[in-house]
């Protein structure tokens with residue numbers, strides 16, 4: 234945290250040292266500590282108070298004195314250790330280091346972390362740790378799993394693409410996750426951004442209250458664009474259809490409209506599945522469009538910007554990460570071939586550390602794809618290619 238306060242984002246993984254132009258003051262760090270404390274993030278609060286103390290001692294133009302910070306640090310350490318002993322490491326409203334702070338041995342954070350992949354119901358604390366590590370760019374999957382992944386030209390599902398094949402990079406075979414390059418032009422991106430700029434609003438998600446809500450689980454702004462909004466959407470639909478072989482029209486209830494989303498610094502989306510069957514949606518919600526269209530068989534996500542640091546899409550159960558590259562798109566199947574949700578597709582949007590991230594998602598609905606992607610009766614059959 235003290236490096237971060239000096240404007241340096243450092244990581245052992247892919248995100249190498251990155252130096253920002255501005256530095257935080259000791260008062261900024263104190264504020265971030267208080268904010269973390271109020272959110273129940275006691276370990277982060279301690280880190281920020283410690284960073285504030287270091288800064289306060291070095292600052293020429295003092296923004297706060299060390300004496301003002303010390304009581305906050307002491308109080309945070311006591312609270313952390315009491316909550317740890319009484320209530321454990323993490324719950325809905327709090328998060329601690331895995332051991333009392335005074336005995337902190339950093340085991341969870343620095344050494345001997347054993348990632349766990351492809352299990353049902355991964356412990357949420359482990360999943361969060363894996364998510365953070367993947368987002369920092371650590372290679373968590375054993376490298377042998379990646380040895381059969383390749384890059385190739387892909388002709389999609391239409392003769393048009395014989396003349397202009399698509400660059401495809403495999404990120405995982407099972408679940409099948411790929412990144413496709415140069416699938417949207419800079420002009421089309423500009424158009425999507427212009428079209429959405431006046432309607433962007435704070436994103437929501439289906440929450441534990443049973444309502445759609447805005448929360449810290451998803452901090453971005455989003456907007457929806459349909460074929461009726463602009464001819465560029467019709468063009469993109471046609472292209473995405475040729476590449477994937479899937480039906481893409483919102484007006485025919487084949488797929489959802491394009492959701493354009495923008496994440497600012499710190500903007501993220503915690504791990505979740507895109508399919509609806511385990512997102513807490515009950516049968517009464519499957520009315521109208523949801524009922525007729527069926528679940529989200531697959532996700533297509535355009536990356537509409539590069540991101541200077543952070544902002545990957547991390548698959549916590551599969552250990553794969555797709556990094557934003559302007560003009561590319563990620564694609565993965567959310568359902569198995571019998572229509573059941575594939576839990577191994579859990580993923581989240583990593584926090585943006587520097588820059589601004591723009592994406593546009595399209596979710597294909599299963600019912601209209603029945604003749605294009607016939608289902609199977611086998612429980613364990615997966616879609617294994619595009």
Ligand SMILES: O=C(O)CCC(=O)C(=O)O
Pocket residue numbers: 502507544545546547580581582583592594
């Ligand atoms: O922005 C990303 O990288 C992922 C977004 C996502 O998972 C979603 O909107 O469902």
Ligand SMILES: [Fe+2]
Pocket residue numbers: 505506507580
């Ligand atoms: Fe998602």
